[in-house]
Amino acid sequence: xxxxxxxxxxxxxxxxxxxxxxxxxxxxxxxxxxxxxxxxxxxxxxxxxxxxxxxxxxxxxxxxxxxxxxxxxxxxxxxxxxxxxxxxxxxxxxxxxxxxxxxxxxxxxxxxxxxxxxxxxxxxxxxxxxxxxxxxxxxxxxxxxxxxxxxxxxxxxxxxxxxxxxxxxxxxxxxxxxxxxxxxxxxxxxxxxxxxxxxxxxxxxxxxxxxxxxxxxxxxxxxxxxxxxxxxxxxxxxxxxxxxxxxxxxxxxxxxxxxxxxxxxxxxxx
Amino acid sequence: xxxxxxxxxxxxxxxxxxxxxxxxxxxxxxxxxxxxxxxxxxxxxxxxxxxxxxxxxxxxxxxxxxxxxxxxxxxxxxxxxxxxxxxxxxxxxxxxxxxxxxxxxxxxxxxxxxxxxxxxxxxxxxxxxxxxxxxxxxxxxxxxxxxxxxxxxxxxxxxxxxxxxxxxxxxxxxxxxxxxxxxxxxxxxxxxxxxxxxxxxxxxxxxxxxxxxxxxxxxxxxxxxxxxxxxxxxxxxxxxxxxxxxxxxxxxxxxxxxxxxxxxxxxxxxxxxxxx
Ligand SMILES: Nc1ncnc2c1ncn2[C@@H]1O[C@H](COP(=O)(O)OP(=O)(O)OP(=O)(O)O)[C@@H](O)[C@H]1O
Ligand SMILES: [Mg+2]
Numbered sequence: 001x002x003x004x005x006x007x008x009x010x011x012x013x014x015x016x017x018x019x020x021x022x023x024x025x026x027x028x029x030x031x032x033x034x035x036x037x038x039x040x041x042x043x044x045x046x047x048x049x050x051x052x053x054x055x056x057x058x059x060x061x062x063x064x065x066x067x068x069x070x071x072x073x074x075x076x077x078x079x080x081x082x083x084x085x086x087x088x089x090x091x092x093x094x095x096x097x098x099x100x101x102x103x104x105x106x107x108x109x110x111x112x113x114x115x116x117x118x119x120x121x122x123x124x125x126x127x128x129x130x131x132x133x134x135x136x137x138x139x140x141x142x143x144x145x146x147x148x149x150x151x152x153x154x155x156x157x158x159x160x161x162x163x164x165x166x167x168x169x170x171x172x173x174x175x176x177x178x179x180x181x182x183x184x185x186x187x188x189x190x191x192x193x194x195x196x197x198x199x200x201x202x203x204x205x206x207x208x209x210x211x212x213x214x215x216x217x218x219x220x221x222x223x224x225x226x227x228x229x230x231x232x233x234x235x236x237x238x239x240x241x242x243x244x245x246x247x248x249x250x251x252x253x254x255x256x257x258x259x260x261x262x263x264x265x266x267x268x269x270x
Numbered sequence: 271x272x273x274x275x276x277x278x279x280x281x282x283x284x285x286x287x288x289x290x291x292x293x294x295x296x297x298x299x300x301x302x303x304x305x306x307x308x309x310x311x312x313x314x315x316x317x318x319x320x321x322x323x324x325x326x327x328x329x330x331x332x333x334x335x336x337x338x339x340x341x342x343x344x345x346x347x348x349x350x351x352x353x354x355x356x357x358x359x360x361x362x363x364x365x366x367x368x369x370x371x372x373x374x375x376x377x378x379x380x381x382x383x384x385x386x387x388x389x390x391x392x393x394x395x396x397x398x399x400x401x402x403x404x405x406x407x408x409x410x411x412x413x414x415x416x417x418x419x420x421x422x423x424x425x426x427x428x429x430x431x432x433x434x435x436x437x438x439x440x441x442x443x444x445x446x447x448x449x450x451x452x453x454x455x456x457x458x459x460x461x462x463x464x465x466x467x468x469x470x471x472x473x474x475x476x477x478x479x480x481x482x483x484x485x486x487x488x489x490x491x492x493x494x495x496x497x498x499x500x501x502x503x504x505x506x507x508x509x510x511x512x513x514x515x516x517x518x519x520x521x522x523x524x525x526x527x528x529x530x531x532x533x534x535x536x537x538x539x540x541x542x543x544x545x546x
Contacts, residue, residue, distance in 0.1 A: 073441055093447030103438045106537040107460045120446045
């Protein structure tokens, strides 16, 4: 039922192996003029191996910050994040990260951008090239391999960055609003592809989004965050078996989850 | 619509388009030069300007021709060419190396920057007489002077280029666990190329200034030296001939730098639109 609001994240994952444990994590930024901004207050969440977890929250609440902390790219000011039991102190290296901006290298072609992770991991050239062709086809950019990023639209650039993140078949995928710049049709297709990748590869995916429907459709669980300084307001398990067909986006069952998530997001004060 | 944009920006990179842009501005240049030379010839003939003040273009052409057939100019030309190009190459290598150090290593910046700022305020040509004392009348002192003068604009541009790098690209590389060397080679170096080439263009001009100034102060060979000799002999058409050979070196170097820039920094030029 769509009514289950979970306040203690840990009991949801009984029987499933925890991959990531976020334990009392907070982040306070010090700005250039010396003031400090508490972006993330005290976040507790455990992410199981193979789980698809979405993070929803108002703009500026600290979703990207939380994701970057999980990636090991930003150090928490308080608390600790554990990956397979060990505290995360630096980047994973084998995780696929999709940043909120595409962050492509304009001097590299689309294919060369996608091959970057392979180059750094010393993958042989022919394997790298083949892999980049495959993932570019997956994100619908077949035929654009030799173009340069500034010849592509914003949405296409974002798809290149998704292809780059998927190119090494990562076990952990961290995505920050990856589909924000896409049109509805492409977005639906990408949602289906991501669901398939998630189920086929068993990768653990943490997915930041502004779309409530997208979060509900894709996720095992949805984390709803409060405004800054953000904490997790609720974690909502979406108890519909995956894979879910795209038509399910419009189903009553999904509608109830969406309504519930929207209510949690709108909820003001404490 | 999007197709048109894509195609036009591809064209702007292809050699055909490059040749066309160069071609059209070259055509314009040739036309205006012909007009100017014609006006010059007319004025000299019309007002009977004496040759030792302003020789007619025809006199200059004769001087160039005799410089070429006698081969008098060749040695001077080659010496100055080696000085300018040598100084430029030294300046480019040192500029990139020291610029990278100052731009990337905080302690190097703290130590190096005060000296850099102090040095920048000194007119470098003022040091040239000292360099002649230290490095002799030969080609070395000219290369050192040219290199020293060309070095600063290159260094400053490299530092700026490295310090304005998009931090998100570095974070991306860190997420891939790239080594500092990989970050330098794959992000910082290519990213600063537009700045580097701006510095190299200035550096090429400065290198020529340095070489000629050093030759003026003391040299046995070189176009600068030849200009002084001919000026003393009131051979004004000969001075013009030497000047033209000198500008040939400058133009060649500038063209080489710009061609390399076109090939390596095409991505930083603003996107062309489909119309025109
Ligand atoms: N490097 C930084 N230095 C200082 N403050 C920062 C920094 N990065 C983020 N912040 C602040 O932390 C807060 C959270 O930022 P964050 O980017 O994590 O939000 P977000 O939830 O991802 O927002 P959005 O949905 O708009 O992407 C913001 O108020 C932002 O101003
Ligand atoms: Mg964000």
